[in-house]
Structures are given as C-alpha cells and as structure tokens.
Amino acid sequence: LSLDTVREFLTREEDTIVFSLIERARYPLNRPAYDPIHLGDGGRRLNASFAELFIRESEAVQSKAGRYQSLQEIPFFAYRVPFTLAPPYNFTRELYPAAAFVNVNDAIWSMYFNELLPLLAKNGDDGNYAVTVDSDLACLQVLSRRINYGRYVAEVKFRGDQQTYTSLIQAKDRDALMKLLTSEAQEDVVKRRVEKKATVFGQSITSDGPIETGVNNSSVTDFKVNPSVVYKLYDQWVIPLTKQVEVEYLLHRLD
Numbered sequence: 001l002s003l004d005t006v007r008e009f010l011t012r013e014e015d016t017i018v019f020s021l022i023e024r025a026r027y028p029l030n031r032p033a034y035d036p037i038h039l040g041d042g043g044r045r046l047n048a049s050f051a052e053l054f055i056r057e058s059e060a061v062q063s064k065a066g067r068y069q070s071l072q073e074i075p076f077f078a079y080r081v082p083f084t085l086a087p088p089y090n091f092t093r094e095l096y097p098a099a100a101f102v103n104v105n106d107a108i109w110s111m112y113f114n115e116l117l118p119l120l121a122k123n124g125d126d127g128n129y130a131v132t133v134d135s136d137l138a139c140l141q142v143l144s145r146r147i148n149y150g151r152y153v154a155e156v157k158f159r160g161d162q163q164t165y166t167s168l169i170q171a172k173d174r175d176a177l178m179k180l181l182t183s184e185a186q187e188d189v190v191k192r193r194v195e196k197k198a199t200v201f202g203q204s205i206t207s208d209g210p211i212e213t214g215v216n217n218s219s220v221t222d223f224k225v226n227p228s229v230v231y232k233l234y235d236q237w238v239i240p241l242t243k244q245v246e247v248e249y250l251l252h253r254l255d
C-alpha cells in the first residue's frame with residue numbers, strides 16, 4: 001500500500017463510476033420505484049420503496065456470496081447472514097481494525113437519490129423499474145467503494161507521517177487533520193480527468209470521424225452523461241465525502 005497504488009485504485013474506479021452513470025442515464029427517472037406509497041398497502045405495510053427492497057434483497061444475496069468478506073465492500077443495509085457460500089480466502093488486512101468500520105454510506109445514499117439522480121435522469125416513467133434500480137445499485141456500490149476507500153488513503157497518509165498525524169489525532173483536531181490530508185493539486189487533477197473521461201466514454205462512436213477529447217468543442221447533448229454533472233459529482237460530493245472518511249478513520253486510528 002502506497003500513495004501511488006491507492007491513487008491508481010481511485011483512478012480506475014473513475015472508469016466504473018462514469019460507465020455506471022451512463023447506464024443509469026439511459027432510463028427515465030421512473031419515480032414510482034422510489035416512493036413507498038406505490039408498494040403494498042399504500043406504502044404502510046412494507047414501509048419501503050421498491051428501490052430499497054430491491055437493493056436490500058440484492059445485497060443479501062451478495063452478502064451470502066461473500067461480497068462483504070472484503071473490507072473494500074460495505075453494504076448499505078446490515079445483514080444477519082450466518083455463512084458465506086464462497087470459497088474461503090484470507091484477505092490481507094491493511095486497515096487498522098478499530099477504524100475499519102468507518103463509512104459514510106448513509107450520506108452516499110441520500111446524496112445519490114436526492115441530489116445526483118435528478119441531475120442524471122430525465123423526467124418520465126417507462127415502467128422498467130427492476131433494470132433501473134439495478135443500475136442505481138451499480139452506481140451506489142461503486143460510489144461507496146470509491147468514497148469509503150478513503151480509509152485506505154488515510155492509512156497510507158498516517159503511515160507516511162505518523163508523528164504529525166498522531167499529535168493531531170490525540171488533540172482531536174479535525175480541521176488540522178483535514179488540512180494535512182488535503183492535496184488541492186491532486187483534487188484538481190482528479191476532477192479534470194473525470195470530466196474528460198465523461199466526454200470520451202459518453203460519446204456515440206461512429207466508424208469514421210474524430211473522437212472528441214475536449215469539453216468545449218462539443219455540445220453537452222452529444223454526451224450520454226453530462227460531463228459537467230460528473231465534474232460536479234466529484235467536486236461537491238465524491239471528494240468531500242472521501243476526505244470525511246479519511247478524517248473519521250484517522251480519529252479512530254489510535255483506538
């Protein structure tokens with residue numbers, strides 16, 4: 001584990017994030033999938049939306065299949081699944097055990113449904129609720145993995161400067177920790193790269209004609225997902241939440 005390898009991991013996740021957003025943007029908003037009122041007895045019996053039920057059941061299957069044996073994966077719902085069906089594997093435990101539980105899945109959940117989804121999907125309802133919500137799950141899973149990977153980033157940064165981090169952790173100085181782990185230059189690189197990936201991955205490819213790589217010379221409607229929405233996703237949510245995970249992890253790093 002080094003700063004280079006954790007940054008390579010985050011870079012690769014950008015591809016998955018952009019493609020999962022492209023998939024979700026294919027479908028209209030499909031609002032009935034997100035409101036408990038449309039399920040069961042006016043929503044009173046189940047008290048959950050179709051999206052919640054779908055995600056909970058899907059995660060339960062994946063939990064049984066061992067998905068969450070890896071600390072890189074954190075479910076949105078808690079499961080009491082007694083055993084895994086998967087072949088056993090000894091995952092390397094790079095994280096500090098007392099801090100490994102840190103995650104911001106609740107914040108990711110509400111950001112995704114309340115802020116991002118309305119920017120991603122056009123108004124409309126085509127009834128394809130299962131495929132639509134399946135694509136939500138794919139987005140949520142990769143966003144969760146990327147953002148909660150802040151634990152690994154924080155572990156690397158802690159090991160790289162134990163003395164400074166230790167005194168700030170002992171002083172519980174969140175602001176100073178945030179400042180120390182922040183690299184504005186790196187954030188700028190990430191945001192500009194991910195916006196560019198959205199312009200490249202989100203084009204309709206034809207057998208002739210050039211591939212555009214700039215945001216400025218094509219109109220936004222040409223792209224399968226608006227590159228400025230992807231920029232905004234990283235600027236306002238992905239990076240700030242990743243840093244929040246880093247700070248929370250560090251605050252438990254000496255427990």
Ligand SMILES: C=C(O[C@@H]1C=C(C(=O)O)C=C[C@H]1O)C(=O)O
Pocket residue numbers: 007010153181182183184186187190238239240242243
């Ligand atoms: C993840 C890192 O820590 C912080 C968060 C970043 C991000 O979420 O992309 C980028 C730079 C840092 O401010 C890092 O240094 O790579």
